[in-house]
Amino acid sequence: MSGRSGARPAAGGGRWVDVDPPRLTRWLDGFVQRHGSPETESGLVITGADGVTAELTPPPGVGPVATIDELIAAAKLPHRIGLLLARRGAMAVGVAFGDEIEVSKVETFYVQGRTAAGGWSQQRYARRRDNQATAATEKAADIVARVLLPSVTRITALVCGGDRPMIDAILADRRLAPLLEHRDERFLEVAEPRFAVLEEAAKAARNTRIRLSD
The missing domain is CATH 3.30.420.60 (eRF1 domain 2)
Structure with a gap:
């Protein structure tokens, strides 16, 4: 369960990926490499140049965060x-x-x-x-x-x-x-x-x- 799990189908389409705090920045860098520099970024959703989107859900216990940078910082803290x-x-x-x-x-x-x-x-x-x-x-x-x-x-x-x-x-x-x-x-x-x-x-x-x- 810990670390980064493989992708799993998501209800309504797409797939889920779980990423642990130490790997989150690296995963996002990899997303940009795979899908191109984000065309748009809105809150916790980024859209690659090829149209693929990644919607991030903060870990349980993390308070409200408005941006991905805030999420990265909050996810590293123990709760x-x-x-x-x-x-x-x-x-x-x-x-x-x-x-x-x-x-x-x-x-x-x-x-x-x-x-x-x-x-x-x-x-x-x-x-x-x-x-x-x-x-x-x-x-x-x-x-x-x-x-x-x-x-x-x-x-x-x-x-x-x-x-x-x-x-x-x-x-x-x-x-x-x-x-x-x-x-x-x-x-x-x-x-x-x-x-x-x-x-x-x-x-x-x-x-x-x-x-x-x-």
């Missing part, structure tokens, strides 16, 4: 963000300052997999699985409250990743309402949450996301 990663069987939550994890908690849960059995047995397993998933979500919300709420006034963004329905279910807990105003729209694709995955997520959250036109 304190909350991280919440969750999948069916595990979660990782923490507070990161730049690339460093200041406080964290990793937890695993037992949620039974789907069964191929039919009839009454299938219904019984489904109920048990739903109960286990509900218990896991409640336990996860307890952990998030302990880890993130003490820092809610100091974080500039909450970045989530993993399984979106589970994340939404965790954050639906009323105790966590103060975190919602910090939730960033960026959602990370992550492996099974572990501490190493949380560290990678902290680095990935610092990337500038760039949408390139076709």
Whole structure:
């Protein structure tokens, strides 16, 4: 997740590229070399001589920036963000300052997999699985409250990743309402949450996301 990832298709056309702070200036120089000196530059959008555009989205936690130079400077600074990663069987939550994890908690849960059995047995397993998933979500919300709420006034963004329905279910807990105003729209694709995955997520959250036109 960290560093610069390969291009990925973007909904509505074009493709996404994530670039980490140390490489951002170099990437922009490369854009000019590949597409020609910008014909136009408006805010965080540049258009090469060949008509290809690059629209830059600041990393989570970076305040309002009006120009690409401001974005480059702000992206290099460390920002304190909350991280919440969750999948069916595990979660990782923490507070990161730049690339460093200041406080964290990793937890695993037992949620039974789907069964191929039919009839009454299938219904019984489904109920048990739903109960286990509900218990896991409640336990996860307890952990998030302990880890993130003490820092809610100091974080500039909450970045989530993993399984979106589970994340939404965790954050639906009323105790966590103060975190919602910090939730960033960026959602990370992550492996099974572990501490190493949380560290990678902290680095990935610092990337500038760039949408390139076709």
